[in-house]
Each structure stands twice: as C-alpha cells, then as structure tokens.
Amino acid sequence: MPGKVHVTTTINGESVEFLCEPRQTILEVLRDQLDLTGTKEGCSNGNCGACSILVDGEVIDSCLMMGVEAEGQEIITIEGVASADGLHPLQQKFLEHAALQCGICTPGFIVAAKALLDQESDPSEERIRLYLAGNLCRCTGYDKIVRAVQDAASEMAE
Amino acid sequence: MATKTEDYLGITDYKVIGTRPIRHDGVDKVIGRAKYGADIDMAGMLHGAVVRSPHAHARIKSIDTSKAEALAGVKAVITVEDLPLQEDKIEDLGEGAANLQHLRANVLADGKVLYHGHAVAAVAATDIHTAQEAADLIDVEYEVLQPVLTVQEAMKEDAPLLLENQTTESLGEDTGQKSNVCTHFRHELGDVERGFAEAELVIEREFDTATVHQGYIEPQNATALWSADDQITVWCSTQGAFTVREQAAQILDVPVSQVKVVPMEIGGGFGGKIRIYLEPLAAVLSKKTGRPVKMVMSRTEVLQATGPTAGSFIKCKMGVDKAGKIVAAYAYMAYESGGFPGSWAAPGAMCIFAPYNIPNVLIDGYEVLVNKPQTMAYRAPGATNAAFASETIIDELCEQLDVDPLEFRLKNSAREGTRRADGPVYPRIGNEECVKTALSSEHYATQLNGKNRGRGIASGFWFNVGLKSSAAASVNSDGTVSLVEGSTDIGGTRTSIAMQLAEVLGIRAEDVKPQVADTDSIGDTDVTGGSRTTFATGWAAYQCALDIKEQLIERAAKLWEISTDDVVFDDGTFSSSDSSKTLSFKELAGMLDETGGPVMGRATVNPSGVGGAFAVMIADIEVDTETGKVEILRVSVIQDAGKAVYPSYVEGQMQGGIAQGIGWALNEEYAYNRDGLLTNASLLDYRMPTCLDLPMIETHIVEVPNPGHPYGVRGVGEVPIVPPAAAIANAIYDAVGVRMTNLPMSPGEVLKALWSKNGENGTA
Numbered sequence: 001m002p003g004k005v006h007v008t009t010t011i012n013g014e015s016v017e018f019l020c021e022p023r024q025t026i027l028e029v030l031r032d033q034l035d036l037t038g039t040k041e042g043c044s045n046g047n048c049g050a051c052s053i054l055v056d057g058e059v060i061d062s063c064l065m066m067g068v069e070a071e072g073q074e075i076i077t078i079e080g081v082a083s084a085d086g087l088h089p090l091q092q093k094f095l096e097h098a099a100l101q102c103g104i105c106t107p108g109f110i111v112a113a114k115a116l117l118d119q120e121s122d123p124s125e126e127r128i129r130l131y132l133a134g135n136l137c138r139c140t141g142y143d144k145i146v147r148a149v150q151d152a153a154s155e156m157a158e
Numbered sequence: 159m160a161t162k163t164e165d166y167l168g169i170t171d172y173k174v175i176g177t178r179p180i181r182h183d184g185v186d187k188v189i190g191r192a193k194y195g196a197d198i199d200m201a202g203m204l205h206g207a208v209v210r211s212p213h214a215h216a217r218i219k220s221i222d223t224s225k226a227e228a229l230a231g232v233k234a235v236i237t238v239e240d241l242p243l244q245e246d247k248i249e250d251l252g253e254g255a256a257n258l259q260h261l262r263a264n265v266l267a268d269g270k271v272l273y274h275g276h277a278v279a280a281v282a283a284t285d286i287h288t289a290q291e292a293a294d295l296i297d298v299e300y301e302v303l304q305p306v307l308t309v310q311e312a313m314k315e316d317a318p319l320l321l322e323n324q325t326t327e328s329l330g331e332d333t334g335q336k337s338n339v340c341t342h343f344r345h346e347l348g349d350v351e352r353g354f355a356e357a358e359l360v361i362e363r364e365f366d367t368a369t370v371h372q373g374y375i376e377p378q379n380a381t382a383l384w385s386a387d388d389q390i391t392v393w394c395s396t397q398g399a400f401t402v403r404e405q406a407a408q409i410l411d412v413p414v415s416q417v418k419v420v421p422m423e424i425g426g427g428f429g430g431k432i433r434i435y436l437e438p439l440a441a442v443l444s445k446k447t448g449r450p451v452k453m454v455m456s457r458t459e460v461l462q463a464t465g466p467t468a469g470s471f472i473k474c475k476m477g478v479d480k481a482g483k484i485v486a487a488y489a490y491m492a493y494e495s496g497g498f499p500g501s502w503a504a505p506g507a508m509c510i511f512a513p514y515n516i517p518n519v520l521i522d523g524y525e526v527l528v529n530k531p532q533t534m535a536y537r538a539p540g541a542t543n544a545a546f547a548s549e550t551i552i553d554e555l556c557e558q559l560d561v562d563p564l565e566f567r568l569k570n571s572a573r574e575g576t577r578r579a580d581g582p583v584y585p586r587i588g589n590e591e592c593v594k595t596a597l598s599s600e601h602y603a604t605q606l607n608g609k610n611r612g613r614g615i616a617s618g619f620w621f622n623v624g625l626k627s628s629a630a631a632s633v634n635s636d637g638t639v640s641l642v643e644g645s646t647d648i649g650g651t652r653t654s655i656a657m658q659l660a661e662v663l664g665i666r667a668e669d670v671k672p673q674v675a676d677t678d679s680i681g682d683t684d685v686t687g688g689s690r691t692t693f694a695t696g697w698a699a700y701q702c703a704l705d706i707k708e709q710l711i712e713r714a715a716k717l718w719e720i721s722t723d724d725v726v727f728d729d730g731t732f733s734s735s736d737s738s739k740t741l742s743f744k745e746l747a748g749m750l751d752e753t754g755g756p757v758m759g760r761a762t763v764n765p766s767g768v769g770g771a772f773a774v775m776i777a778d779i780e781v782d783t784e785t786g787k788v789e790i791l792r793v794s795v796i797q798d799a800g801k802a803v804y805p806s807y808v809e810g811q812m813q814g815g816i817a818q819g820i821g822w823a824l825n826e827e828y829a830y831n832r833d834g835l836l837t838n839a840s841l842l843d844y845r846m847p848t849c850l851d852l853p854m855i856e857t858h859i860v861e862v863p864n865p866g867h868p869y870g871v872r873g874v875g876e877v878p879i880v881p882p883a884a885a886i887a888n889a890i891y892d893a894v895g896v897r898m899t900n901l902p903m904s905p906g907e908v909l910k911a912l913w914s915k916n917g918e919n920g921t922a
Contacts, residue, residue, distance in 0.1 A: 023287060037197035038190015040425070042375040043457040047841035050375055078190035091188040095180045098806035101649035101814065103187035104376040104425025110188060133850040136841065138373045138426050139649060140810055141817030142849035 009070040011036070012080025020067035027051045027062035029070070030077060038078035038107045042136070049135030052108035053077050059115035061134070078107035081114060089152040090114055099148035101139035109135050113149045121157050125150065165767060166865045173729070174660045175869055178806045179667040181653045187423075195379035195395035195422040196454045203381070204233055206436070206443055206453035207289035209279040209296045210463060211271035214305035214529040214834025215320070218269055218278065222297040226281055229295060231288035234446035237279045238266040241438065242411035249408060260498040262409055264532055265438050271300070272320055272497030273531050274835045275462025277435070282443040282451045305529040305834030309471050309492040312338040312526045320497060320527040338527040340499035345507055345521040345580040353486025353518025357477025360486075361554050365547045367883075367901040368827035369469035369494060372536045373818070373846050376425020377460045381452040382440035390417045390441050395424040397431045397646055398685030403677045409438040420676040421646045428818070429535025430465040432685050461839040466828055467536030468493040468502045474510070474547040478555055484516045484570050487579075489547065492524040493540065496532040501525035505621075506540025508580045509880070510548050512619035513589050513772060514570045519579035529834045535687065537815060538620040538876035542822060542883055546901060549616040549884030554897065563615040563888070564597045567774075582621075588798030588862030588872075589772040593617070595858050596774040601794040611780045611791065612893025618773045618880025622873035623688030624765040628681030629698035631659060633706060633757045634671075637744025639663065641672040641702070644683025645695040649814075649875075650807035654692040655699045657803055658869060662703030664730020665743055681762050689873020692803055693864075694765055700868055701761030710746055713753040717741075767866015771873055773797040775816065775881035779889040786909030788824055788890060794856040795881075800864040800872030812878045813855040819882025821847045827902050 004019040011034070020029050027044075030036040030053070042050035044063045051062040054076035081088045090110050093099070100106040109132065116123055116131045123131065128149050129142070137145060186192040223235040244258035262268065267276050279296050283289035306312045306320065317338055326333045328342040354360055380394040390412065396402045399421040407414040424431060436453040443451040455464070473490040489510050493503035503523035511519055556563040571590045577583045596602055596615070606613050629643045641656055656670035683695065707727055714732040715722040724735045733740040741749075750757055778792040795812045802808040825845040829838040838844050863870025887898045896911040 021287070031197070032199070035199070036190075037193070040194070040376070041196065041454075042377070042425075043841045045457070045840060045842070048375055048457075082189050087185070087188065091185075094188050095184040098178070098181070098650070098810055100184070100187055101807070101810055102374070102376070102424060102426045103183075103192060104194060104374075104423075106187055107190045129849045133848040136375060136846060136848065138375055138428070138818065138846065139814045141813035141815075141855045142852055143813045143855045144806075144810060146849060146854070 005068045007068055007071050009073050009075060011075045012077060022066065022068055024067045025063050026065045026067045026070050029067040030062060036077050036079050040104050040107060042104070049112060050105050050108045052111040052135060054111060054115055057115065057118065059112045078111055081110060088114065089155045090117065090149065093148040093152040097144045097148040097151065099140065099144040105135060105137045109137065109145055117153055117156060122153060165868045166863050166870050167868050169869070172661060173664070174657045174667050175801065175803050176805060177667070179653060181650045182656065182672055183647065183652055192423045194376060194425055195393060198381045198393050198422070198452060200450045203450045203452055204282040204284060204447060205286040205289045206280055206282045206440055206451050207286065207293040208277045208439065208459065209293045209298065210459065211267065211274060211276040211278055213271060213300055213302050214274045215303040216271050216300035217303065218267060218271065219299040219301055221279060223279065225295040226292040229288065229292045231284040232281060232292045233284070234282045234443050235279060236439065236442050236446065238262070238268045240442050241266060241409060256500065258408055261405060264498055265409065265435060273529050275459065275531065276497065277463065280439040280443060282447055306338065307528055307830050307834055309494055309526040309528060312528050313492065320529065324499070324527065339524055340495055340527060341525040343504065343523045345519065347577065347579040348518035350486050350488055350518045350520040354477045356479060357485050358480045359555060359558055360475060360477040361551050362475035363551055363899055365472040365474065365899050367470045367543045367546060369466045369530055370536065370822050370826045370828065371461055371466045371844060372428035372430035374426030374428060374430060377455040377457060378431065378435055378464055379454040380436035380440045381450060382437060382444045383450040384441055384445035386448070388416060391420065392417065392437050392441065393420045393422055394437060395422050395431060397424065397427040397648065397687050399646065399677050400644065400682050401432060401685055402434055402437055405434045406437045406441065410441055418676055418678045421674055424646050424648055427648055427686070428537045429539055429687055432687060433534055435464060457841060458839045461844055462836050463531050465534050466531055467539055468533040470494065470543040472543060472547040474551055476548065476551045476555060478559065482559055482561055482566065482569060484514055486518040487511045487516050489521045491521065491544065492526055494528045494530060494533055495525045496528060496530045498532040499525065499527065501533055502535065502540035504540070506544040508578070508621055509541035509619045510544035512578055513567065513572055513617040515572050515576045521579055530828065537818060537879045541618065541620055541880045542819060545616060545618050545880045546883040546887065549881065550887045550897065553614065553888040553891065564593055564602070567593045567617055584770065586862060586865050587770055587772060588860050591860045591862050592772050592774045592796045592798050595796045595860050596776060599776070599794060599858060601776050601792065601856060606778050608780065610783055610893050611778065612889040612891065614777045614885040614887065614889030614892060616775055616881035616884035616888060618877050619770060620689065620877040620880060621770045622693065622768050623690045624694050624768045625684035625688065625690055626762065626764045627683045627695040627698040628762045629695060629702045630680060631702045631706060631759045633747050633750065635748050635750065637665065637747040638669045638671060639665065641670050641699060642675045642680050643672065643695050643699065644675060644680040645691045646674055646686050648686055649810060650804060651686065651691045651695065654804040654807060655696045658696040659699040659703040662700060662707060663743055689771065689875040693768070693867060693871045693873050694763060696803065696871060697765055697867060698761045698763045701763060702759035705759035705761060706757060709757045713750070714741060714746060716753055717749070765866065767864065769800050769864025769866055769872035771798060771877040773877045773881055775885040777882070777885040777889045779886060779893060781890060781893045781908060783894060783912060786905035786912065788886065788903065788908060790820060790853055792853055794858065795878055796858040796860060797874065797878060798860040798862050798872060799874045800867065801861055801870040802859045803869065803871060805859060808859055808874050809857045811874045812857045815876070815878025816855050816882055817847055817852055819879040820852065820886065822901065823883040823886040823903055825902055825904060
C-alpha cells in the first residue's frame, strides 16, 4: 500500500487538510477522520444517495469519490447546510412536513434538494422527483419529502 | 400496573393528541447531528469484517485462519468454535421463540452453510481495509451440496435436507419424520366442504410470491466492548435493545445483567432489525483483544445475509352463494423459513380472510426450510403474500358476479362479533368504515379513462400486538417533564408517546423531553414492531402521567392543607374544590422542593386490548403493453387508526407502507441462480421504488376508537403494506384483462401474461 497523500480542501467554508490513503473514499474520510458523520453510508456503490455531498455546487455520491480527489475542491456536507442564523428553509420544511421518519436518508435528501434549489427557484413536482431519484427513502413513500421541497422553494422565492 | 381490555376514555376534545408538533428529535436529524450506530468512534477501536459463504448449501470441511492472523494489523480471528456451545432448546428471546443452537449457527455457521452469504468467520483489525483483506485470506474448504430454493422443491420427499435432525411438527405433534417442512398447522371454522358445496360460484388459483427484503437504508451495525470486569456494552441500531440483550446474553452464555445494550438512532428496520447478527461477533472479538470492536455490514452483506421476508406458494379457493355472500374459503400457505426454522405463514394465516365474515374456513400452513437467509419479519409479515391471493380472488368473484368490489366488501365485511378462522372474535373494528370511506371518496367517484388504464381495489388486515413497555418520567422545576422510555424511535414515536403524557398533564408536547434509554436505564420494553409502540409505550407514558398527577394532587393538598379528595385537576390546573385556590402545573412544578422533593412517575404495561387494523387501497395504473411496465397513476389509502395521536406520522406510515407494497408488487425480488447464489445483491439490481416511480399518496385516516386503549389507539405501522400487491394486480386486470398470480409483476411477467392472452404479436 503506497503512503498517505496530503490533501488540502475546503469543507463547509473552512480550509481543511488531511492525510488519506489512495483507497479511501471521501465518504470514509469525512466520517472516520473528520468526524462529519452526518453524511451517511447506505450502499457504498452510488445507488442510494445517503452519502450525497456538494462538490463545487454539484451533488455527488461521496462513496464514489476518492479522498484524494478532494484536493482544491469546495465541499458542502449536511453539517454545512444550516447557518448560525438557524436552519436552512429545506431543513425547516422537512420538520414541518414530517418529511423524515427514521432520518437516515434525510441528510442526503436535504443536500440534493439544496443543489436543485440553488439552481432552480421554481421546480415542478416532476422536476423535483427526477432530481431526487438518486436518493432512496424506504420510510416515507416520498410524498412528504416532495411537498417539503416544494414548500421550501416557495419560501425561498419570497 | 394492570391494564384492562375496556379502557377507552371516550374523550373527544383533545388538546395535544391529534395535533402536529415538530418531532423532538427532528432538528438533530435534519442537521446531521443524530448519532446512528455506524457513527460511533472510540479510542483504540478496532474494525471487524466477516467471511461469508460463497455457496448456498455446503459442508465446511476446514477453516484455515493462519494467513489472516499473520497479516499486520490483524488482532483476532474467530469461528463458531469461539462461541459457547448451546443446548438444543427453544427460548423466548423477545422476538418469538428461537432454538439457541440455530441462533448460534446463524451468526457463525456450525459445520454447514445454509445460504449464500452465511457467516463463517470474523476478523478484527486496526482498520476496515485490513480487516477486509484478512477476511479474504481465510481459506475455507467446502463440500458443496445441492441447494433447495423453493418451497415446492423443498417439500418433495427426496429433497436434500438442510438440517439433518429437522422433523415435521404437524398439528402440534412431532411426527418424527425428517423433512424440510418444520411446521404444519391448521385453522378450521365451520365445515368448509359443505360451504363449497353450497356455493354458487367457486374460484381457485395458485400464487407464487418472491423473497423480498425490508430494504432499510442503514445497514446492520454493532460496536461492542467486553471490559476487563466482564461487563459487555453493545451499541447498535436495533428495533429492540432488550431483545438484543437477551439474544446476545444467550449466545455469549452470560447473565443478561452482564450485557448493556445502548440503542443508537436506527435507520429503518421494518422487522429486519430484531434478530442479531454482528453483536456477538463484535463482543467475542472485543473479549479477545480487550478493545472496542465496530462492525458494519456492506449493502451486499445486508441483502445476502439479513432480513429477507418469506417468499411463498399459496393455493387459495373461495366460494360465494347466490346472494353474493362468501360461504367458504380455503388456503394452503407454504412459506419459506430460510436456512433455519421460524416463518411467517402463521401470521399470514391470521390475516388471509380477516376482513370478511366467512362461516366455513380451512387454512393449512407450512413453514419450509430453503437455502436462503433465515427469513425475518417485514411489516405485517406474511400478510401481504396472503392478501395477494385472497384479494385477487375476491376481485375475480366480483367481476363474475358483476358487483362493485367495494359493495361486495361491505356486504361481506367482518365486524364486531365476527369470528376469525384462527379463533379470535373481533371487538369493535373499523373495517366497514374503511370500505365506506373508500366508496365515498373523491378518488373512487372520479372515473378513470384511457387505454390500458385500470383501477384496482384491495383490503388488508393486520392484528397488531401489545407486549411489554416501560416508561419513567420526572417533573422539572420549570414545568416540563423528562420522559425516559425503552422503545427505539424509528419514525416519530418519541413524540407520539410524549403526546399521550402531555395530554394527561395538560402541558404542551414541546414541554415533554423524551429520550430512549439503554437497557440499564429503563424497564424491559419489547421491540418497536407489531405496530405496538404508540399503542403500548404510549400507554405506559399515559400511566406515568397518571402517577405524576396523583403525586401532584397530594402536594397541592398538603400546601393548601385540604384533603386530596378536595383537589381537582383539569386542563393543567390544580384547584381546590371550592375554587378558592389554584395552581398551574408549572407553578406547582416549581414548588416541589418545598413540598417534599422531586416527583417521578413510572409505569410498566403489557396491555391486552390490542385493536386490529384494516386498510383499503384504491390504485389507478397504466400498463405499457409494449414493455409490460406498470405505471402508478394515482393511489389512495384508507386506514383505521383508532385514534391518530400524531396524524402527520400516521399519514407517513400509510404512505411508506403503500410505497413498500408497490415495490413488492412491481419490482422487488431475490434473484437466485441455479446454484443458489444471489445475483442481485445491490440496490441497483434489487430495485426499490424511487420518488420518480410514485405519485403523491392520498391518505384517509378513519378513526374508530379501539376500546382496548385509553385514547382508542390502534397500531398503524404495518397494515398499509398489505393491500398494494393485490390492488395493483386487480388494476392490471382492469386495464388489460390479465390475471397476475406471481409477484413481482415485473415488466417481463406482465408481458408474458399479455402474450399468453393475445399471442406475441396480437392485440386480440
């Protein structure tokens, strides 16, 4: 096994340095080295979206990105979605609409929905469903999640 | 505390129950701070990995761990030899009875592997990658045996036997006959032969349903620390900390008091996180190394070796008389147990004809070993398979009688006093109310137009359970109450339980601080399962509140120097009966120190007044006749909640159950090849519904109070998964005229049915 690689990146607005093995995913680095455990692991092969993070504004499955690829990137995780002023509208609407049950998929959904609403202010229901189709939820049947995203979009547009 | 069956208080002007507060654990879960089992990290922690069988059925000839042990970073390797021997005896482990030898042999194979992915050995190393490398270095030599993959094959007389000592128990007696059939049971009501003889119209069909997985998004995990003083702590995601404690103590052969289970937040369970898999392995690896050991399954391991619920083969026959009344019903239900005994035919048999008043019924149930993982509960276990059979036959009866399927259900509805075939006589139930609500719904009144579109109806039943729950609560000086309970919270139950305490004390839901405690910190509480948590643990919280109320009345009486009989408590205010003195709950809570010290309430319950749950689904679909794909256009679910304590989350359960049922109906199946190897152990190939596959899911909550609960609560979690498979099959028939009898109704299966009806190129 080759030695560890030094990586400099930006996570949730702060400059971060870490050492990682080339075989480690950014998901593993976030969770096991940087203690950012809000990003969840559901399948490790890009099929469930529980590990969604934003890299330079694009939503990606962090289980499919290597830690070394974070060099020079801007990463946002669920821990960076709320601000000191309070919850992001998506987080607030997820609570109000009961859009989570067990909550394991929730960070991934909120991160993915944030990517959508950062790009589009008024997505249709169909557009929301298409955009979030990479995130699996087994508890809710998605109804309340879609409604929460719609409501957050309206609030953010105001 | 005693709990009677007739406890309904008949309250209608609730202040807290029926409202929609923000759940107490909500903020932690939307900002990523909530700690799930896999989020644990500890100083000196090792990581574990499991060696799993590459065969479905094989004898283990040898296991060579030497290469793994020699790898740098590896700290311990274990096989079944490292687990204490167990007697061949059945123990109640809080999840139903289990044979201890089987429990042990499931967590680590003992001489034989019985399914692809069966655990054979485990490793602990300084990091997960080293542990996985070490697992790959363990050489296991197998003598491969012929696998048995369906109940029909397994029931043949010359079928290879999975467990050489397994004999069939038939109608309560051990036949001594060696077989893969573990159990045959029967329910009989009336005279089924006479019933069919009197019938005007009889329909009989055979059904095959695939093995499916619960599909929780969080994989199984366990972290254990076996301390030098032999105290064992286990952190894990489980539906029931106390059953984990019981199972782990049995497998490790230590007293339960030596094991403390700390339930972490749990990322879904649906019945699949009750049996233990990793906990004893992590514990023994910790004992060997003196360090905490964390084990987390990969998704492949989850699909190969945990969960699935039973696939089944069902023959079902129903007959109606001239007046359109069901006069006889028969079912032959053979369900997969997987590699070890214990299956879901029994609950399936309790549900199959449950929504109907049928005078003559015969049900034969069989639990059958096959080379698949030991099957587990999955949301109303057994009932979805069963309803797929009975509810599609009912649809066919309605078609031939030319009657409306909801009117038919109303006419034949089970009601208070109806006897179910397995024995119980119903107390007040809400089946008719559900059917009537469906009949009068805007959805049902709206005609569905368009080519290849169809509407299907199906009913469902689940009996729900009571079981043990404990709660303790302390009054804080600021007028809030801290509530400690033993039910792990999978979908908002901290709040639905807290609301029942708040209702009694006249405080807001937000003034209760609920927390789920470990096994050393609260009384024994059974699993979050059986739709029991809001019902039973909610009842414990209600009793806790009554205990607090009584103590606070004593405090007020002492303060005012009057008899407790002269203290009235109403809507959060204590007053003297002459109304000269009043204190709010908050004011009195601030005076505890001067009136005798802290106040705590406590309660344990084991309620018997469980109320069964009924649901009806209306499904509108469209079939693409070129590809066989079924699109869901519109769905409604109507369900009797008894009383919806926390309506947002009752709706959530209804919607979630429907979504899982749709997945079961259309896509989900365990695909085994001829060698018994699971070929779709990923979430790409085990295809669960995404949000793009589903429309909004319309919910109608019916409230027919359960007379067996103070607030009329029935369980709500499970029954919504029961109707979808049948409702969609009925909709497919309505759309394109083919009767689907196998699950899943995947595009290929639908196309095959269309071709066999129309010819491959024809459109009939």
